[in-house]
Amino acid sequence: xxxxxxxxxxxxFSSSIYFKKTAILLNDASANITSxxxxxxxxxxxxxRIETNxxxxxxxxxxxxxxxxxxxxNAVNGNTMIGNKFTQTFRYQNVPGVPNCVDKSFxxxxxxxxxxxxxxxxxxxxxxxxxxxxRFAGTANQQVNNNSFTNPIFTSAFIHSDGVHYSxxxxxxxxxxxxxxxxxxxxxxxxxxxxxxxxxxxADYNAGTILAAAGNTxxxxxxxxxxxxxxxxxxxxxxxxxxxxxxxxxxxxxxAKVSPLVKLINNKTNQCASIVPRSLDGMVAxxxxxxxxxxxxxxxxxxxxxxxKQEFAQSATVSExxxxxxxxxxxxxxxxxDYLTQWLIAxxxxxxVEGEELDRTLLHQLYRSxxxxxxxxAIVQDQIDYREYEAAFATLASIPATFTLSIEELAQHTxxxxxxxxxxxxxxxxxxxxxxxASQKAQLQQWAAREAxxxxxxxxxxxxxxxxxxxxxxxxxxxxxxEPIPSIERTDIGIALYxxxxxxxxxxxxxxxxxxxxxxxxxxxxxxxxxxxxxxVAGTQALTIATATYPQxxxxxxxxxxxxxxxxxxxxxxxxx
Amino acid sequence: xxxxxxxxxxxxxxxxxVFFISIMLASNAHAQCTKSGTTTYNAVVTPANISNxxxxxxxxxxxxxxxxxxxxxxxKDAFIRVMPGATLNINNATITTATGCGTNTWQGIEVxxxxxxxxxAMGYVNVQNSTIxxxxxxxxxxSKTLSYASFKTGMINCxxxxxxxxxxxxxxxEEYIARSMFGIRQEITNSTFIxxxxxxxxxxxxxxxxxSNGIFLNS
Numbered sequence: 001x002x003x004x005x006x007x008x009x010x011x012x013f014s015s016s017i018y019f020k021k022t023a024i025l026l027n028d029a030s031a032n033i034t035s036x037x038x039x040x041x042x043x044x045x046x047x048x049r050i051e052t053n054x055x056x057x058x059x060x061x062x063x064x065x066x067x068x069x070x071x072x073x074n075a076v077n078g079n080t081m082i083g084n085k086f087t088q089t090f091r092y093q094n095v096p097g098v099p100n101c102v103d104k105s106f107x108x109x110x111x112x113x114x115x116x117x118x119x120x121x122x123x124x125x126x127x128x129x130x131x132x133x134x135r136f137a138g139t140a141n142q143q144v145n146n147n148s149f150t151n152p153i154f155t156s157a158f159i160h161s162d163g164v165h166y167s168x169x170x171x172x173x174x175x176x177x178x179x180x181x182x183x184x185x186x187x188x189x190x191x192x193x194x195x196x197x198x199x200x201x202x203a204d205y206n207a208g209t210i211l212a213a214a215g216n217t218x219x220x221x222x223x224x225x226x227x228x229x230x231x232x233x234x235x236x237x238x239x240x241x242x243x244x245x246x247x248x249x250x251x252x253x254x255x256a257k258v259s260p261l262v263k264l265i266n267n268k269t270n271q272c273a274s275i276v277p278r279s280l281d282g283m284v285a286x287x288x289x290x291x292x293x294x295x296x297x298x299x300x301x302x303x304x305x306x307x308x309k310q311e312f313a314q315s316a317t318v319s320e321x322x323x324x325x326x327x328x329x330x331x332x333x334x335x336x337x338d339y340l341t342q343w344l345i346a347x348x349x350x351x352x353v354e355g356e357e358l359d360r361t362l363l364h365q366l367y368r369s370x371x372x373x374x375x376x377x378a379i380v381q382d383q384i385d386y387r388e389y390e391a392a393f394a395t396l397a398s399i400p401a402t403f404t405l406s407i408e409e410l411a412q413h414t415x416x417x418x419x420x421x422x423x424x425x426x427x428x429x430x431x432x433x434x435x436x437x438a439s440q441k442a443q444l445q446q447w448a449a450r451e452a453x454x455x456x457x458x459x460x461x462x463x464x465x466x467x468x469x470x471x472x473x474x475x476x477x478x479x480x481x482x483e484p485i486p487s488i489e490r491t492d493i494g495i496a497l498y499x500x501x502x503x504x505x506x507x508x509x510x511x512x513x514x515x516x517x518x519x520x521x522x523x524x525x526x527x528x529x530x531x532x533x534x535x536x537v538a539g540t541q542a543l544t545i546a547t548a549t550y551p552q553x554x555x556x557x558x559x560x561x562x563x564x565x566x567x568x569x570x571x572x573x574x575x576x577x
Numbered sequence: 578x579x580x581x582x583x584x585x586x587x588x589x590x591x592x593x594x595v596f597f598i599s600i601m602l603a604s605n606a607h608a609q610c611t612k613s614g615t616t617t618y619n620a621v622v623t624p625a626n627i628s629n630x631x632x633x634x635x636x637x638x639x640x641x642x643x644x645x646x647x648x649x650x651x652x653k654d655a656f657i658r659v660m661p662g663a664t665l666n667i668n669n670a671t672i673t674t675a676t677g678c679g680t681n682t683w684q685g686i687e688v689x690x691x692x693x694x695x696x697x698a699m700g701y702v703n704v705q706n707s708t709i710x711x712x713x714x715x716x717x718x719x720s721k722t723l724s725y726a727s728f729k730t731g732m733i734n735c736x737x738x739x740x741x742x743x744x745x746x747x748x749x750x751e752e753y754i755a756r757s758m759f760g761i762r763q764e765i766t767n768s769t770f771i772x773x774x775x776x777x778x779x780x781x782x783x784x785x786x787x788x789s790n791g792i793f794l795n796s
Contacts, residue, residue: 006749006794007764013791015772022790023770029749029794
């Protein structure tokens with residue numbers, strides 16, 4: 001799932017006819033599917049909304065009145081489903097003129113589909129027949145945590161006859177974790193008889209199966225809250241069933257099988273929040289007030305930025321000397337703000353992981369940081385630094401009315417988390433980034449070289465503050481709007497790489513002016529490993545770089561002096577196809 | 578075990594039947610819908626701005642930038658092909674079938690794959706505030722007929738787009754995964770996918786192994 005390049009976000013899929021088979025079919029490509037709505041108002045044909053054959057991230061989507069499966073996971077591991085809402089207000093069964101739903105479940109996980117996580121989702125409504133809210137068949141290591149299940153409501157128009165309904169059905173499960181879920185009662189309309197047959201959790205076991213069911217809340221109306229079948233194979237071995245649904249009257253149907261094996265645990269800390277959301281909508285699954293908090297923060301930030309806008313508009317008319325002083329001050333402010341922002345993002349990550357309450361102040365900073373890799377606030381500061389006042393004002397005005405806070409990279413890259421942890425460590429020691437020690441600096445260099453994306457970007461920025469120009473990312477810097485400062489990269493140095501992309505070898509032509517007696521051309525992998533290093537001297541020379549042993553990918557190079565001053569830098573590709 | 582039951586084909590056969598009957602009843606009108614020739618754009622220097630146009634045949638954008646706005650009409654089975662290095666921007670536009678086409682469909686937009694670097698020379702289709710309707714495959718990031726270059730597929734980005742009554746809305750083959758590291762992403766955002774009229778089905782020469790899906794991410 002990491003680095004998927006396809007995002008399907010905030011879209012609306014609707015169909016009033018049974019025409020499309022599947023709204024999103026992920027046959028051999030993963031995707032981020034976030035904050036979409038799927039509505040199918042009248043159908044009786046098998047029409048899945050999302051069918052995934054490759055691990056994907058499915059977050060904060062809303063499914064309404066679909067036939068068959070809302071999400072079908074076909075023998076693929078590692079899908080993540082978080083904060084989705086499944087609603088069925090209409091039961092496609094025995095409706096004149098409408099074919100019955102062939103099958104219906106909100107989530108159907110088939111085959112060798114292991115290690116899927118389903119969290120913080122809400123299910124509600126009528127279902128067809130068969131009728132599973134979530135169903136797993138032949139899978140392993142499923143995590144079903146912190147969801148809310150509301151079982152079908154049966155009205156007189158759609159009387160159901162089988163009397164067995166499952167909120168969660170696991171067949172031949174191995175390693176099914178069902179923690180901190182809520183199973184709501186559904187005795188509406190007096191159809192208690194049908195609810196009497198409801199089993200909230202059913203698991204049919206093979207040997208070696210472990211069911212971890214902790215911290216779940218069951219309504220009082222269920223005949224069987226936890227139903228375990230076919231566990232005879234496990235009796236003689238030391239496998240343990242964990243659950244904290246005590247064998248009350250509701251469970252007495254199977255006390256002999258369950259009770260001797262029960263071990264009560266109720267450790268919610270590590271079981272109820274294992275997935276970090278990637279969107280603001282997903283955040284709402286943690287805290288329903290998250291959106292309102294962010295909106296309020298956005299308003300406040302906008303006001304702050306507006307005051308800054310006025311402040312800097314006035315500064316545009318002051319003398320050059322004052323401007324220079326102000327620029328120096330702004331640089332300090334920017335460093336402080338950036339620094340604080342890093343720490344706060346680290347805090348935000350922690351909050352997301354641990355499911356703690358969101359803090360308004362944090363959200364201010366988070367918003368500033370996440371509308372752009374550099375943060376919209378930092379952008380404005382940059383523009384003001386470069387005296388691009390009009391651009392700065394345009395940036396301020398471009399703050400969107402709606403936005404998504406993505407913490408995707410936080411979840412994806414442990415590097416980034418570690419990076420933020422370093423910054424947080426510095427902060428708690430009342431130090432700045434300028435105070436990093438040698439090992440921390442080495443870490444920064446490693447992150448800067450590791451890969452593109454936010455970790456690299458931020459680490460590069462910090463490195464450039466420590467050692468100007470030591471990192472690949474650079475910005476145009478102007479003393480005034482009219483007068484560019486000379487680049488630290490020499491314009492009288494010639495360098496050409498070809499072919500690029502290279503296959504087995506690449507030639508590097510370098511021309512150094514006479515005042516540079518000696519330098520080095522060094523190639524690095526994206527992980528920061530030195531791939532090649534060649535001495536070069538004044539004059540022209542051609543290097544032949546053997547790339548046959550290089551793994552396919554992107555590399556970058558630096559032409560630098562002995563004191564690590566970078567004269568030129570760039571990138572090249574090695575292509576094996 | 579994966580479900581194999583398929584209630585789709587009987588329905589489709591029925592729809593094809595309806596389709597042929599509609600052709601017989603409206604043959605005169607459909608004569609206006611027969612495609613002819615190819616319009617080629619290679620606007621390397623200055624973008625070509627196309628608005629409120631009916632194309633008589635296929636459209637090939639071999640280079641540069643072409644901007645669509647207003648209502649763009651396509652004849653039956655006509656396609657728009659964006660070649661590597663070219664860009665098609667669709668802003669405030671509706672791309673639909675030509676007058677007289679009835680329930681016939683056009684092929685859609687295909688972004689041909691690139692034989693060059695994975696990071697450059699890709700064809701781009703950007704859709705904003707626009708509607709694409711009555712197509713067989715509204716947009717796909719490779720060509721059904723040209724040679725396919727693995728992992729060098731075209732790029733599709735849609736925001737506030739509406740896909741309406743297409744047989745398939747988006748068909749996207751896998752591209753080089755590292756593109757995303759460099760901010761090259763395919764994003765489908767704030768868009769609407771609607772099917773409320775089952776009349777618009779592909780013609781008989783459409784490869785039926787393409788199921789009728791909304792977004793199909795395939796290898």
